[in-house]
Amino acid sequence: MTTTQRRRPELAAFLRSRRARVTPADVGMPPGFRRRTPGLRREEVAQLSGVGVTWYTWLEQGRPINASPQVLDAVARTLRLDHPEREHLYHLAEVPYEPGPAGLAQQIEPEIQDIIDALDPHPAVVYNSRYDVLATNPAYRDLFVVPATIEVAAPNVLWTLFSVPEKDCPVVYRDKELPVMVATLRSSYGRHVGEPAWEDFIRGLSAVSPYFAELWASGEVIPPGPRVKTFRHAAVGELRMTSVSLSINGLPECRIVAYTPEDADARRKVAVLRERREKLWPPSDGHRTETAIADAG
Numbered sequence: 001m002t003t004t005q006r007r008r009p010e011l012a013a014f015l016r017s018r019r020a021r022v023t024p025a026d027v028g029m030p031p032g033f034r035r036r037t038p039g040l041r042r043e044e045v046a047q048l049s050g051v052g053v054t055w056y057t058w059l060e061q062g063r064p065i066n067a068s069p070q071v072l073d074a075v076a077r078t079l080r081l082d083h084p085e086r087e088h089l090y091h092l093a094e095v096p097y098e099p100g101p102a103g104l105a106q107q108i109e110p111e112i113q114d115i116i117d118a119l120d121p122h123p124a125v126v127y128n129s130r131y132d133v134l135a136t137n138p139a140y141r142d143l144f145v146v147p148a149t150i151e152v153a154a155p156n157v158l159w160t161l162f163s164v165p166e167k168d169c170p171v172v173y174r175d176k177e178l179p180v181m182v183a184t185l186r187s188s189y190g191r192h193v194g195e196p197a198w199e200d201f202i203r204g205l206s207a208v209s210p211y212f213a214e215l216w217a218s219g220e221v222i223p224p225g226p227r228v229k230t231f232r233h234a235a236v237g238e239l240r241m242t243s244v245s246l247s248i249n250g251l252p253e254c255r256i257v258a259y260t261p262e263d264a265d266a267r268r269k270v271a272v273l274r275e276r277r278e279k280l281w282p283p284s285d286g287h288r289t290e291t292a293i294a295d296a297g
Helices: 003-021 042-049 053-060 069-078 083-092 110-118 138-143 157-163 174-189 196-208 210-218 264-275
Strands: 124-128 133-136 227-233 237-248 251-261
Touching (some): 003 083, 110 124, 110 133, 110 251, 174 227, 196 210, 237 264
Antiparallel strands (some): 124 133, 237 251
């Protein structure tokens, strides 16, 4: 049995179960008499969704018909599906799912902070798809410390890296690493084209950094992935670190990036930085940092 043949019965059962839980009163319709179904009728779902009764009937029967994202969204609204249910509907109908244009997360739950703190002595950071820094652990703050950036609402990796003088950039191979980061940013930008926060960010950073503007205009697109990067630190010199991105359930456009030393020299230097931690980051600072943190994603 093919994947499509397996999914269609699941789709039919899912739609029937969701339809059964929505009452006429939920959608502003009179209850009527002699209703044989606990929820809406098929023709009512079709009418409220703006689709043909026959088409919706075939969809709910699991027939091999095509559905567009617009039609699935209309059905999802009628059936009052939440975000996980809407995504499930898309998967069962074999339609590529794109999350709605919700705002990017700007904070995380304490449990996520506990997780990245537990990764110490490995540096770890949480940021969203625009590279806003949402949380860091002490080892990360050991490694990346630059003056505060006040032009953006939250510390932002790209803003920091492109706005500081090249000699102060913590990324050693700047001309190799920064294009990768901009291409990663563009891969997320497609979900947010036209949103004021994203357009203001791109426009503002392009004005601050001609180099960013040049890279942005190139149109390169790549997804995030593991990389070996070389960083510089005023106290210990250069360090080679491997970065790995980890997705976070419930925060689809956020990720944890954890770093591990690539060699014995980097491990020694990370240990040296850790020894200096109490001086650089007093315990009273807690989890939050008032400086912009530079990272190379």
